[in-house]
Amino acid sequence: MTRDNRLIWHRVGATSGDGGDGGHTAILWTARFLPFATAPVFALMALMTALFNTGQANAICLAPGSSTPINDMVVMYMLMAGFHLSPWLRLVARRTRR
Template sequence: MSEACSGRHDSGAIARSTALKMTDILAFAASPTFAIMALLTGVMGGGPMETICSTAHASPLNGMVTMYLLMSAFHASPWLKLIRTRTHTRTRRSH
């Protein structure tokens, strides 16, 4: 008899479900976190390491700000999927 029919709980399935939920939370948290870090770094400056490591100081988008913006863009896919599914759901309801 399978575990689903016997009423027993599979602790492995619960752990996998919890891990997936945590992964979803982290996936949604990454893009805004990097965007905030880019904003703070751009406003407050990169600190002493930024001045040592950067070769040109002509643009505030050099160094760490650019890296944080790129990381935010690379991690934006969960947000884009969410927006796409909500837009798709709204258009289907209106028809």
């Protein structure tokens, strides 16, 4: 850890007020595992949007008579899930190298 990073962690941890380690454990845990939550959450949002799409919100956007379960929001959520796969891919790459 560089000197600048130590100063940043110290400043952030000093504001937590938990009295233990200055919040370093919670901050490091969050920084390490939060990126792993984004891809599954976006995938779940895409699935929920596709399954429970009532079409009411899309009435303005769709042409008359067009009711496809994969609308623009599903595509956007799928793209966001794909863009946030990098932590998972790095984890798999590390485990396959061992």
